[in-house]
Ligand SMILES: Nc1nc2c(ncn2[C@@H]2O[C@H](COP(=O)(O)OP(=O)(O)OP(=O)(O)O)[C@@H](O)[C@H]2O)c(=O)[nH]1
């Protein structure tokens with residue numbers, strides 16, 4: 001909420017805190033980043049907010065509630081901020097919330113092992129003249145470090161209630177709830193400590209006088225706070241005055257004069273004076289209330305940092321950590337899918353059995369539709385084991401405190417390309433090497449404080465190697481670079497980074513040029529031991545979020561693509577033709593089995609029943625592994641229909657053998673017809689037409705219209721590209737691999753074509769789930785559209801460059817690959833050398 | 843001397859912050875203020891950023907930002 005919007009609606013009374021009138025208490029949790037606000041929030045409300053040992057995790061405010069002594073208490077988790085100026089969005093959000101929503105109590109959560117620096121914020125809260133409870137969190141750390149805090153004295157000096165807790169272990173929760181009740185229900189009287197600003201006091205008083213005589217702001221905001229903020233040069237408060245004062249110019253000019261005079265007189269900028277005073281007071285109180293042991297170091301964290309941030313070991317450890325992340329999540333997670341896939345296959349089988357049976361050549365629309373949807377959803381659900389491990393590992397990284405170290409190590413490199421040290425994790429998740437996912441990656445961009453770098457990171461992540469692009473790479477590499485698999489795989493795994501860095505640099509130098517930046521200055525928290533419960537809980541919760549959000553989107557897009565592929569469908573004439581073919585085939589079959597004992601029983605519907613029986617037999621047999629199960633399966637099929645069974649498994653029966661042979665022929669003919677129909681339908685479909693319509697352009701990149709169709713269908717989810725190619729290059733022989741089919745079906749498709757296609761896939765626009773994530777994180781649909789369009793343009797340009805130039809120069813696929821790699825590498829180095837001017841210092 | 847010129851494990855006392863607005867305020871809010879002792883802990887593997895200790899509290903910042911912190 002904007003600081004200005006509420007001002008007009010309030011009745012002109014003196015600035016006073018609302019007493020609790022209803023049965024409801026509103027509580028705000030404020031504090032510096034990483035002090036445990038979300039942990040307190042979760043403990044109080046039983047919710048599961050995102051917790052991490054990583055400053056700036058909570059960016060938006062979150063609401064939850066609990067019941068205590070018959071009263072409903074609403075709790076709001078505010079974003080952490082070191083201060084309450086108006087320079088960063090987090091600070092503005094927190095401050096506006098407190099001023100406008102007027103919570104009955106503001107709980108100032110603090111990391112008690114960092115008392116002095118945290119008090120700096122406490123004073124700013126107290127200055128707002130609001131009811132505050134000081135929550136000394138992390139008391140376990142205080143004890144462990146042998147610090148000794150005199151909480152009674154602290155409470156006396158500050159004039160507010162002080163509640164010590166160790167919320168990670170849930171200790172002190174009851175006491176905090178009681179304290180909230182007590183403060184909320186009692187009259188708010190000003191007896192809290194107040195900072196004296198020494199030489200500045202008379203100046204502050206003068207401003208207060210003018211504010212209260214010339215404006216009605218006194219009824220809306222704490223007046224002393226306004227005066228101090230004006231002395232600090234706070235832009236938002238200046239705006240506030242501007243909106244509430246007819247002659248704001250004179251007042252602001254007056255304040256500006258006071259500021260200049262003050263600086264001239266004391267050789268100290270007013271805001272520096274104010275900050276110093278706060279620190280002095282904090283120092284004073286800390287000295288009074290905190291006893292340090294002989295050495296107040298954090299030996300454990302320092303030792304780890306000696307290794308983790310070491311010049312040589314640091315990067316090695318980081319590469320090791322990233323490798324382990326990939327190994328455990330992608331490799332081992334993928335192995336786990338061997339166990340989960342059969343479950344999904346069963347689900348598909350269930351859906352199949354519930355939809356109407358297929359006819360000889362006509363597949364009911366509802367059957368095709370439901371199977372298509374199930375397949376699309378399964379393709380994503382298949383990733384759940386991978387995501388579960390990935391999210392668990394991220395939780396460990398976050399909780400332990402390793403992330404700020406990663407940012408520390410990588411910042412120099414990334415900042416050269418307009419990114420930020422904190423872009424490291426999103427990029428690792430997005431797939432710096434093969435196999436990531438853009439959705440969690442973009443979600444994790446939240447914590448990047450610098451808006452320009454954050455947007456740049458969000459926009460480049462879809463170009464990294466997400467897991468779903470890999471099947472297409474593998475397919476193409478196996479066909480066209482079979483002799484150089486290792487090289488090709490290395491190329492494709494690393495080329496995306498070489499494309500992403502220059503692109504990000506170009507973006508930050510052009511369209512992102514005017515975005516807000518923020519200083520890097522970052523806290524390096526001490527290491528924490530992650531808890532199993534926390535890690536598993538968070539992994540489950542995020543997987544669930546993924547499933548819920550993504551599957552709904554995937555279903556809706558799958559529906560659209562289905563329709564685009566299905567309609568307008570095949571003309572009546574053509575269908576009549578296929579019916580004629582079908583009748584011919586059946587008549588021929590009947591003729592062939594005439595005279596056998598089975599001819600009678602295979603008329604009309606019975607023949608169709610056999611087709612289904614046969615189909616089911618084959619697909620069931622595929623899932624059966626050992627002899628024993630096979631025998632069981634045979635028995636059950638025999639029981640269901642002994643006549644059909646003897647056709648399927650004729651043994652020595654001569655008649656049966658004859659029918660078996662004839663039926664096999666018929667079955668194959670049917671498959672051929674179905675394939676023809678499907679192909680014709682796609683050729684004819686809207687998507688097929690679109691693919692053909694694009695061919696004049698994509699031809700230069702070497703993309704055939706069928707490839708276009710596959711790429712278009714990948715808009716929903718990239719794994720669709722391989723699935724659609726699979727449908728387009730329908731198998732002729734049972735079990736023939738797509739590699740072979742594609743090689744056969746696409747004569748004239750060379751490694752150069754494949755290279756252009758792979759590069760296009762690298763730059764491919766985000767899938768729908770990712771696009772939604774972009775919209776959420778970048779905060780506007782315009783960025784989402786941009787994130788879809790620019791990779792398309794870039795992708796087609798790169799593909800055309802590689803294909804057309806490669807063909808013109810007569811390069812082989814491999815030569816073109818090396819040439820392009822060299823080019824990208826040169827561009828990356830060049831871009832890295834070109835230095836951004838120092839624009840965060842203004 | 844300014845902070846960016848200091849070598850790892852050297853110590854000093856903050857004299858002044860010579861930048862205003864966003865960066866100046868941020869430095870102050872993170873605990874950099876005149877009169878405080880600080881110690882340079884290390885530079886990152888690629889030289890930049892650097893890590894400093896302020897009163898038992900650890901902060902990393904870029905050299906470009908550290909050059910506005912005057913130390914004696
Ligand atoms: N030892 C200990 N650790 C705690 C305690 N409370 C929270 N933590 C840990 O401190 C870290 C930060 O906790 P969060 O709850 O994410 O902090 P936050 O204030 O919400 O942080 P931001 O949202 O980034 O501002 C996590 O690793 C928590 O597990 C506590 O009482 N004792």
Ligand SMILES: [Mg+2]
Pocket residue numbers: 037038039050051057058
């Ligand atoms: Mg939080």
